[in-house]
Amino acid sequence: MKNNLIIEDFLKEKGVQKEKLKKIGWFCTYTPEELITASGFSPVRVMGNKNTVKSGSYFPINFCPYLKSAWESLLASEDGLQGAVFTDSCDGMRRLYDTAEYYLKDLPVFMLNVPRNTDSRSIDFYSSNLEDMLVFIEGIKGKQTSNQDLLKALRLHNRKRNLLKEFSTSFFNNKYSLDISDYYRVMEISLSRTSETFLDKLQSFKELISKNNNKDKTRKPGIMIIGNFITEQKLWKMFTDLDVNLVSDDLCVSSRYYQGPVRIPSFMEGADRKKILHLIAERYLNKPACMRMSDMGSKISQLKKEASDNDIRGIIFISLKFCDNVIYTFPLIRKEFAGLKIPVLYLEIEYSNFSEGQSNTRTQAFLEML
């Protein structure tokens, strides 16, 4: 079933448009959207404009293509943002923030410092940084955010995470009439939608695409995708056409975004702001890690567990070009999975284009080898 039109139409967030919520942009899954939602804004992942024209004169050629695209859209004020929250995820992101601060004098920008360690000291530190982020958003709003609103936002985002997790689990278990391109299109849309209306629609959408025959016994060896911010529809289409049996992923656009709820204790009503921010900090530093975190050992263990739980036979490692954190991880992943006799294919793509022919041939050869 071709769901493209249905997805676009079905997931359109009319409710939000009617409310005309103002938008605050974000760029990295370590940004707690809860704080944006609680303050009455709509958190929107800046997807960037893939047709980069002006970015080339601001950044060198060997610079993260996502960041260049993001700059292209910021420069053209395409997303109509009231403000933007950056994180110090990587060297490139720091420079994107600087560029926005230096050249876009009218856009309020904030840099959220996200620790790279995850011990209790780092969580405490991160939680005080969240206080600064909240103050920044309150500054745009011109009003303090209440604890009730914070708690409400926590619950809303938890609901979203649960729904996305159920949705992904069912997709990976082949319980939907949905191909890889459609799945990632939904995930992409979800990065910028959080209202109750959207979540209700997602719930109904799940029901609509459910199919009765669960596991297809003739399916091919299970594949896991590991990478960074991959939103290349042509790539997903290529995987669909090659009938890749995708059973798991570790990507910013998917599992690293929705995995792990904020753990809200039952008696929270009287909780103060500090406590709430601490809960958020715990969630974000304990969610499945991005390769920018320091403890690579835990990351590799998590990926190995994922591979063994899902009977993975091959890994496709996809990186946006010039993403140091991810590229540096590849030799390690290759080595570790070689020990488990799981081969890894390395694909590198630009944000806006990739060599389709070559990737297709290599992926096909890889799949045949499994």
Add this chain to the structure above:
Amino acid sequence: MGIKEKIKTNIQRNLDQRYFRRLLGIIATRPVLFAYGNTFSSISDKYLNIFSIESIRDAYSGNKPVGFGSIFLPYEFFNAMGVSPLLPEVMAGFTAGLGLSDQTVKKASARWYSQDLCTFHRSASGAVELDLFPRPDFILCTNLACDAAQKSFYHYAVNYNIQNRYYHLDVPYHYNSRSLRYLADQLEKLAEKIGDITGKGVDLDRFAETIELSNEFRKWAVKLNNVRKELLTYPPHFNGLNFILPFHAFPGTQQAVKLYKNIYLELDSFLQKQRKDPDIHKNPPKKILWLHLKPYYRNEISDILENGNCRVVFEEINYVYWPELDPSRPFESLALKMLSHPLRGNISNRTDAIGKMAEEYGVDGAILFTHWGCRQSNGGSRIIKDYLKSRGVPLLVLDGDCVDRANSSTGQIKTRLQGYMEILNCG
């Protein structure tokens, strides 16, 4: 063939850690070092080379615990803990100087390190894969300045199978009292862990002494930098970009004090002579501020600049960016030193520092060497250019690679430098 060329050729032929150890054992003995020291044409170059060899010899000697450290750590910490530091990125610079980086980079590529990564790290990774470095007792890195170290250093830990002794100092983006505390706490806890590894615990008196020595080094470095504000004639082969090892790894040692005091005295004597030389003002060279690093393999950049009557009067990497430290509060002091680094956080920290240097050294122009794969520096080149332009200082962005000669276009560098110098000399 001179003694230095002979050593170089032998090392290229015997790419082996045991050979290095043996060689260091010979050349780092007093009489040989003394004879070797006499082959240098200036006092500063002589001390720089002797102390660098001694430092590397210590790391290879097996007499002291060895810690791998990334370049932007405060090495007072290692010196106070009685640990010999080995800086893989700096070693990558040496491998380039010794003509070995073809081999180290090739090894890294064979182990799937992408060609798009910074070659300081790629080359060092290749050297680790080739087992050229002494085995570390622990590995310490930081995200200060760039992301590269925390990734490549973890690979080293896996290589030596010491993942449980891989430590990462998480340097906050912002500078405030909260981040100072956060970082100071990490340093203190880390000292306890390293103290357990060395079996010597943490000696706060030694920390205090080390920080006093660091302040003493800082005093001479500031005096030296002040002399350079006026200096136009330098000892032969003087290149401020060669001081990356002592400036980073020696603070807190007697060597740092001795080296910087001697360079100061030497350059001050040049300044006194210069002041008496009326000819110097007839056709003074154009003053250049050098940003980031340089190629560490043999290259023509200095000659090209000199022939075009341009003189690098200061280098960003020699800027004393931190205040005097408090010996009674070692961890806070070292945290403060790290947080004061212009490459931490927002690029305005760097442009503010560059602006000060441009003003204090009265430069006519600046050159930013955009080392391939260095996202943190190159990603800010447009801002640096616009910032300096607003202050009337033209910036040349010079693309190249500090370690891998094959990744730099000599012809293009030459053409761009010549074009730039023409503009400067006409202006």
